[in-house]
Amino acid sequence: MVKGLVSVIIPKRRGEDISQAVEAVKNSAYTNIEIIVVDEGLERSAQRNIGITRARGEYLLILDSDQVISPELIGECVRLMNFGYGAIYIPEIIKTKGIFAYIRNWERQFYNATSIDVVRFVRAEFCPKFDTELNGPEDSAWDRKVMGIRTTSRNPLYHYDNIGMLKFFSKKAYYSKSMKKYAEKYPGDQCLNFWWRCFGVFIENGKWKRFLSRPDLALAVLTIILVRGIIYYAKR
Numbered sequence: 713m714v715k716g717l718v719s720v721i722i723p724k725r726r727g728e729d730i731s732q733a734v735e736a737v738k739n740s741a742y743t744n745i746e747i748i749v750v751d752e753g754l755e756r757s758a759q760r761n762i763g764i765t766r767a768r769g770e771y772l773l774i775l776d777s778d779q780v781i782s783p784e785l786i787g788e789c790v791r792l793m794n795f796g797y798g799a800i801y802i803p804e805i806i807k808t809k810g811i812f813a814y815i816r817n818w819e820r821q822f823y824n825a826t827s828i829d830v831v832r833f834v835r836a837e838f839c840p841k842f843d844t845e846l847n848g849p850e851d852s853a854w855d856r857k858v859m860g861i862r863t864t865s866r867n868p869l870y871h872y873d874n875i876g877m878l879k880f881f882s883k884k885a886y887y888s889k890s891m892k893k894y895a896e897k898y899p900g901d902q903c904l905n906f907w908w909r910c911f912g913v914f915i916e917n918g919k920w921k922r923f924l925s926r927p928d929l930a931l932a933v934l935t936i937i938l939v940r941g942i943i944y945y946a947k948r
Contacts, residue, residue: 713770713836716744718786720773721763724751728777732872736780742787745769757842757850764839772839774832778873779804785867789833798838798860799831803868812877819933822914822923825864827902830855833865848887849894852903881939888944910937 720737724730730749737747748766750759760774771793773786789800803824806817823829830851840857842850875883895904902908914923914930923930 714768715770716790717769718742718745718771718773718790719748719763719767719769719836720745720775720786721748721750721760721767722775722777723756723759723763724749724777726751726753730777732780733775733777736783737775737786739783740781740786741783742790745786755844755847757844757846761841761844764836764841767836770836772834772836774834775869776871778871780807780870780872782867782869785865785869786833788865788867792863792865793833793835796861797863798835799858799862800833801825801829801862801864802832803864803866804871805868806871806873808872808874810876812880815929815932815936816880818926818929819936822919825862826913827852827855828909828913831858831862832869834858835860843897846890846894848883848890850890852901853894853898856898856901881943884940885943891944910934910941 722730722733722737734747734749737745746767746769748763750763750766752759752762754762756776763774764772771790773781773789775781785802789802792800801824804820806813806820808816838859840854843853844850846853894901898904905912914920914933
């Protein structure tokens with residue numbers, strides 16, 4: 713383990729262009745970095761585990777291939793670690809164009825630092841492996857096992873998934889196949905609480921003011937959640 717080194721792990725799907733994600737890391741203001749791109753033709757969770765095994769850094773940043781970091785993010789995360797934090801949530805901004813992406817981005821801001829979110833910057837010595845039996849909810853399963861005091865960075869990362877409504881729900885259908893196994897492994901998990909997942913997360917801690925300030929977007933989000941719920945129960 714190299715002190716101060718940040719290992720950035722990016723799993724890649726075959727034929728995927730990840731140059732934007734890689735260039736953003738190279739342009740980071742913090743330069744003590746190694747980039748580990750894993751392209752083994754495996755599921756995301758398995759490729760992340762390969763990256764964790766290969767990493768030499770004191771810290772790990774787990775990215776998806778369509779995520780782009782802001783220049784000051786890694787430096788801020790290292791400073792937070794020096795203050796004693798062990799795991800860091802990073803606010804995510806969806807940058808895909810179109811009204812559907814706009815609605816998803818508005819929804820996503822309610823999830824920051826909740827159990828729907830996942831920490832992405834962690835200490836290597838306390839970093840668990842991802843559960844390869846899960847595809848989709850492996851993020852949540854991994855997040856529950858990460859040790860250390862948590863905080864949230866001010867600098868965000870940007871998500872360029874470039875998917876429309878049909879592909880979005882197709883992905884959710886694929887991920888839903890693992891939800892039954894996730895429920896068996898984590899039966900009391902907050903994400904499985906119907907009321908909280910569909911309503912509570914939007915109104916807790918004063919967030920209801922923002923949620924009700926845009927009834928049009930609120931209705932659109934609730935509709936998306938309803939469709940996801942139908943998909944989930946259909947795939948159980």
